Amino acid sequence: MATTGATLGSFGDSPIPLEVAQTANYQVLVTDNGTLFTNTGAGAAVVFTLPALAAGLVFEFLVTAAQSVTIASTAGTDMVFQGNAGRSSLAFSTASEKIGGRLRVQANAAGTKWLCSNLSAGANAASGNRVTAA
Amino acid sequence: MSTTGATLGSFMASPIPLAVSKTANYVVTAADNGTVFDNSGASTTAIVFTLPTLAAGLFYEFQGIDNGSITIASALGSDMVTFNDVGANSIASSTSSEKIGSRLFVRSNAAGTKWYCGRRSSTTVTVAT
Numbered sequence: 561m562a563t564t565g566a567t568l569g570s571f572g573d574s575p576i577p578l579e580v581a582q583t584a585n586y587q588v589l590v591t592d593n594g595t596l597f598t599n600t601g602a603g604a605a606v607v608f609t610l611p612a613l614a615a616g617l618v619f620e621f622l623v624t625a626a627q628s629v630t631i632a633s634t635a636g637t638d639m640v641f642q643g644n645a646g647r648s649s650l651a652f653s654t655a656s657e658k659i660g661g662r663l664r665v666q667a668n669a670a671g672t673k674w675l676c677s678n679l680s681a682g683a684n685a686a687s688g689n690r691v692t693a694a
Numbered sequence: 695m696s697t698t699g700a701t702l703g704s705f706m707a708s709p710i711p712l713a714v715s716k717t718a719n720y721v722v723t724a725a726d727n728g729t730v731f732d733n734s735g736a737s738t739t740a741i742v743f744t745l746p747t748l749a750a751g752l753f754y755e756f757q758g759i760d761n762g763s764i765t766i767a768s769a770l771g772s773d774m775v776t777f778n779d780v781g782a783n784s785i786a787s788s789t790s791s792e793k794i795g796s797r798l799f800v801r802s803n804a805a806g807t808k809w810y811c812g813r814r815s816s817t818t819v820t821v822a823t
Contacts, residue, residue, distance in 0.1 A: 579804040596810075622810055624775055660776040662812045679812040681785055681798060681819045682777040688813065689777055 581624075582606055588619060596620045602627045605653075610634055615671035620679070623661040623689070628653035631663055633674060639665070639693075641676040647693045650676060654690040657682065661689035715759075721769075722746050722754060732757040733764055740788070744769055750806035756787075758796035758817075763788035766800060768809060772823075774800070776811040782821050785811050789818040 580592070581600040585607045588597070592611075597619065599606045605628040608621060612634055623629045632649035633639050639647035652661030662679040680688030714726070715734040719742045722731070726746075731754065733741050740763040743756060747769060756764050767784040768774050774782040787796035796817040800809045813819055 622775070624780060624808075626778075656778045659778050659780055660811065662810070677814075679799075679814065680777065681811040681813045681821075688819075 582608070585609070587611075590614065590617065592619065593617050594619075596622060598622045598624045599627055599629050600624045605630070607632055610665065610674065613638060613667055613671050613674065615667050615669055618664070618666040621661075621663045621665075623652050623658045626658050628658060629661065631665060631676075638672065639674040639676050640668075641691070641693055642678075644693065645673065647676075649694045651692045651694070652680075652689055653692050657689045659689075661691070663691065713757075716741055716743070720744070724749060724752060726754065727752050728754075730755040730757055732759045733762050734759040736760045736762045738762045740765070742767055745800065745809065748773060748802055748806050748809065750802055750804055752802040753799070754801075755797060755799040755814075758787050758793045761793050763793060764796065764798070766798060766811075773807070774809045774811050775803075776821050777819065779821055779823055780808070782811075782823050784822045786820040786822070787817055788820050792817040 578595045580595050581598045583602040587609050588611050590611045602625045607630045609632050621631055630649050630651040636648040637646040641647050652658050664677045664679055665674045668675055678688045678691050682688030713730045715732050717736040721744045724746045738761050742765045744767050765784050765786040771783045772781040776782050776785055787793050797814040799812050
């Protein structure tokens, strides 16, 4: 697939971020760097497993079909999210709060943690679309 | 206005994205692409930003600076993907005591058929369908 997003290194650098739909579980690759993944067309839950941590990696995940989407770390316990620096996975799985769920995961400069942000334009002030952390 | 941001086509391509204040309702144009709109100077006046016709590559952000509501509305309607909705008409920062500091963004999808909506603030978003 095209790696424009990866070459440019971020979503904003490209007028159109690389957008890829996955309808089944997917192992995210280093070469996917800069991709906005969606679950457009999915009829079931989708698990995105992140690649091994490395500085410079950034991905976004957007739920467009009303199915659960989980973003999981390969190594585990290295996702930083809402008061916890050792999460293994984050999911949009709450009924009626899946569509619109948007999560950004970005490796820290040391390549040792996934820094995670909920970018959902959800109805809950604090949480947006609710994220279930494990 | 300067169109540096529009020329570069995005926020992060420019160290300082193009920021434009509006104090009244405004119809966003494709030429505004890459702009961060704010309501500085609007005081408590509500502002409606109406998005342009959908096209791939469009990206805008909206920052609450003054204590007025900000609504981002689709021109066509029923094409905004946001909380539990793939066909919303508008999103807004309108909750009392949560307007200042709100920051919402919209980006067209690659096909140019939907507005993908998000936020960068911990403020309530009101969705209209």
